[in-house]
Amino acid sequence: MTTTDDTLLIPASTIDLVGNLLRELGADVDPETPGRMLKALREMTAGYATSDLKSLLKTFEAPSDPGVVVVRGIPFASLCEHHVLPFTGTVSVAYIPKDRIVGLSKIPRLVRAVTRRLQVQERIGQMVADAMVDGLDPIGVMVIVTGAHTCMNLRGIECPGDMVTSCVRGAFAKEPEARAEAMALLRGG
Numbered sequence: 001m002t003t004t005d006d007t008l009l010i011p012a013s014t015i016d017l018v019g020n021l022l023r024e025l026g027a028d029v030d031p032e033t034p035g036r037m038l039k040a041l042r043e044m045t046a047g048y049a050t051s052d053l054k055s056l057l058k059t060f061e062a063p064s065d066p067g068v069v070v071v072r073g074i075p076f077a078s079l080c081e082h083h084v085l086p087f088t089g090t091v092s093v094a095y096i097p098k099d100r101i102v103g104l105s106k107i108p109r110l111v112r113a114v115t116r117r118l119q120v121q122e123r124i125g126q127m128v129a130d131a132m133v134d135g136l137d138p139i140g141v142m143v144i145v146t147g148a149h150t151c152m153n154l155r156g157i158e159c160p161g162d163m164v165t166s167c168v169r170g171a172f173a174k175e176p177e178a179r180a181e182a183m184a185l186l187r188g189g
Contacts, residue, residue: 010038044079044086047116053127054135056109059100068178070094070185071107080151081118089147089162091115091124094182095132096139096171102132121147125167133169140171142182 018034027033050056072092080087091111114127125143132141145165153160171178 010035014038043116044077045117047113050113053110053113053131056113057102057106057131057135059102059136062097062099062101066097066101068094068096068182068185069101069104070182071104072186072188074108074111076111076115076124076147078115078117078119078124078147080149081120083151083155084118085149085151085154087121087147087149087151089121089145091128092144092186093128093132094140094142094172094186095136096141096178098137098139100136100138102136121145121149121163122165122167125165129167129169138170140173140175140178140182141167141169142172142179142186143167144186 015034015038018037019029019031022029022033022037070092072090074091074093075088076091077086077088079085093107093111110128110131111124114124114131125145128143129141132138132143143166145167147163147165148160149163152158168179172182173179
């Protein structure tokens, strides 16, 4: 095993593989670059270490009639599963508790575990919503994800733009009034 620091062991064969790949691209590779690249990739894909996403959601008894709970603008950085290029943005989550509420810091932890993987933006909203449903059994959940994708900026069409996706479950999918209230809160109204 070779190490680039005291905490991260990387097999020499893997470092050689990455070094060869970079040289194949024409790079004059610093000997430390393959190890740094692998360390960065491990950090950016650390979400795979959490297989049970609902376990991140520590819950508490809900107060009577808690209304809609919203956490807006949770920043994320992820890697596109198609090109392994970064995309960044925000996730906003709204839910209507039934019997349980979640500690609000747990929602950003959930977002981080979901986004620190090779991902597509549409799946981020689905995974967050599904974990909320599995962990809380809420009346409804809505997840809005806004992302800027470097694969659009740096290759192909080379055109920047934001992508917005939504995922709704329960009352937000079935009741227009509940959905409208959540959308207004998510927009800041």
